[in-house]
Amino acid sequence: MRLTEQAYAKVNLWLSVGDKRPDGYHDVETVMHTVSLCDTVALEISEGNGISLAVTGDGSVPCDARNLAWRACETFLRHSGRTARVRIEIDKRIPAGGGLAGGSSDAAAVLRALNRAFDSPYTPQQLMELAAELGSDVSFCVLGGTALCRGRGEVVTALEDPKPLHLLLAFSGEHVSTPDAYRLLDADGGEERGGATLMGCLGALQEGSMAGLEGHMYNRFEKSILPTCPAANAYRNALAKAGGVSRMSGSGSTVFAIFESEERALEAQKLLDFEVTYAISVKSYFKK
Ligand code: ATP
Numbered sequence: 001m002r003l004t005e006q007a008y009a010k011v012n013l014w015l016s017v018g019d020k021r022p023d024g025y026h027d028v029e030t031v032m033h034t035v036s037l038c039d040t041v042a043l044e045i046s047e048g049n050g051i052s053l054a055v056t057g058d059g060s061v062p063c064d065a066r067n068l069a070w071r072a073c074e075t076f077l078r079h080s081g082r083t084a085r086v087r088i089e090i091d092k093r094i095p096a097g098g099g100l101a102g103g104s105s106d107a108a109a110v111l112r113a114l115n116r117a118f119d120s121p122y123t124p125q126q127l128m129e130l131a132a133e134l135g136s137d138v139s140f141c142v143l144g145g146t147a148l149c150r151g152r153g154e155v156v157t158a159l160e161d162p163k164p165l166h167l168l169l170a171f172s173g174e175h176v177s178t179p180d181a182y183r184l185l186d187a188d189g190g191e192e193r194g195g196a197t198l199m200g201c202l203g204a205l206q207e208g209s210m211a212g213l214e215g216h217m218y219n220r221f222e223k224s225i226l227p228t229c230p231a232a233n234a235y236r237n238a239l240a241k242a243g244g245v246s247r248m249s250g251s252g253s254t255v256f257a258i259f260e261s262e263e264r265a266l267e268a269q270k271l272l273d274f275e276v277t278y279a280i281s282v283k284s285y286f287k288k
Pocket of ligand 1: 060061062066067068069090095096097098099100101102103104106107137178250251252
């Protein structure tokens with residue numbers, strides 16, 4: 001049996017970080033938004049035992065048990081008590097290690113595909129709970145759309161689809177390790193929201209208000225990460241200059257900007273193509 005799932009990238013429209021918890025994780029409050037950039041994940045399921053994995057499109061991504069998609073497969077089979085031979089094929093388009101949750105999304109796609117293949121042993125909620133064992137962003141990636149995520153990211157509340165957004169993503173190739181990003185927070189003198197609020201962000205999103213988003217989108221990691229990623233910082237400024245509302249996604253270093261229309265996003269892409277390593281115009285992705 002062969003099954004294919006698209007694994008979509010996300011951006012964070014709001015990301016605030018609370019105190020470190022006794023278990024070592026920080027509490028976060030984040031608005032995640034699925035965009036149309038995706039990897040394709042195909043599963044070949046047959047009788048027998050064992051997992052194999054092939055990745056095309058990005059030679060840097062591991063093809064063994066270090067790959068989160070592999071771990072998702074192991075976790076699903078162990079937890080559900082199923083036995084199968086599973087070959088996973090991932091065609092990567094989401095840049096790895098850039099704050100777009102590419103690995104988490106591939107893992108979520110594997111969970112969704114296996115749940116389909118075995119006639120839904122898990123409800124969507126149970127699948128999201130299983131996903132939380134793999135990583136903080138995986139639960140959201142199982143669901144997709146737009147959601148407010150709390151806890152360490154795994155407590156997911158779905159939000160109504162906002163007006164579709166037109167975005168440009170720019171990635172310099174400057175990799176940021178998420179644990180390092182959390183460590184840097186302790187030394188950067190605390191958050192500076194400049195008047196941005198989560199409620200303001202959610203309101204602006206529903207209204208599709210560019211001015212509201214400009215005032216209220218926020219990412220706690222920008223303050224410490226952007227000074228260490230000069231190219232990403234330059235892209236963020238260039239995207240703003242091109243008329244977008246620009247922020248960093250996750251712990252970086254991908255930056256994105258929201259534009260009034262697809263035309264404006266594509267115009268900005270043309271302007272930036274000469275200086276930016278990787279830029280792609282994307283849209284909000286909504287479930288059908
Ligand atoms: P997040 O936004 O969830 O913090 P990210 O987008 O910054 O994640 P990923 O693309 O998930 O980062 O990749 C982080 C690291 O995880 C990579 O450097 C890579 O070696 C490893 N990795 C494991 N599995 C995958 C996968 N399926 N795709 C990409 N990277 C993977």
